[in-house]
Amino acid sequence: MTIDAVVFDIGRVLIEWEPERFYDSRIGAARRQQLFEQVPLHEMNLNVDRGHPFRGSVYALAEQHPEWAEEIRWWHDCWLQLVPREIPRSVRLMQMLQSKGVPVFALSNFGTETFEIACGAYPALRGFDRTFVSAHLKCIKPEPEIYAILERETGVEPQHLLFTDDRPENIEAADARGWQTHLFTAPAPFAGRLVQAGLLTEQEAA
Known part of the structure; x- marks a missing residue:
């Protein structure tokens, strides 16, 4: 797929x-x-x-x-x-995907004020093609509504989305909607998943 x-x-x-x-x-x-x-x-x-x-x-x-x-x-x-530091390889993966023309979205449980603080400290968080923050939407993962909002507003069919999150319940909710998913444990396995999916080469994902 x-x-x-x-x-x-x-x-x-x-x-x-x-x-x-x-x-x-x-x-x-x-x-x-x-x-x-x-x-x-x-x-x-x-x-x-x-x-x-x-x-x-x-x-x-x-x-x-x-x-x-x-x-x-x-x-x-x-x-x-x-939130003491960014995770550099994950940020590189995000930016490399965008450089290859792959749209990158954020779907995150975050407060309005805390998201602004985080963006001030970590400017890469302003770099998504679309950003879906729970406080702005008044619903949180793993509630189905927040996933439905992303689908509706981006127009991307669920089966053509690849979602990574560190919480199993959030992954399960996306699975239930037909999203492709990856339970995030560290950048290296996710990099491997992106290579496996043909989105990046091994060199680009390094």
Whole structure:
């Protein structure tokens, strides 16, 4: 089956997303585990990805858990340290695909404010042919609606999309719609998939 466009997730595919590692470095693994067990940080972040205000969501959660207030506020105040660097080979693959004339789309769970911060730090994120961010669309992966929006707005048939994401549930949702998929674990296997699909040569994917 031919591939007419490649769809990238962003976090842990093109840029690192490591909140646990950040908190481990600040308060140690044991105390971080306590924090994440007692405070629904990831649930709060999903609401930000749905379009809730970033600072307001974080600071409201801090007020609800005064014993962890400082640590919770770090999620906002130190957010760029949760996404400490881009993943260079993944970015090269994205740009090489575009240089070969292959459209590249982003499909990512991201907040409105956090996406702007990330784009400021990592300009490659502004380079997609089309960008589909959950907060802008008011729905998140793996909900079917967000995949349907991408299909409708790009006009690419599902079976001609190749999607890579690090979360199995997001891949399964795309599979269910007939997308071609690749569960992202590291850049090298994904590079191999692009070569296998005939989108890049081995030299271009290196």
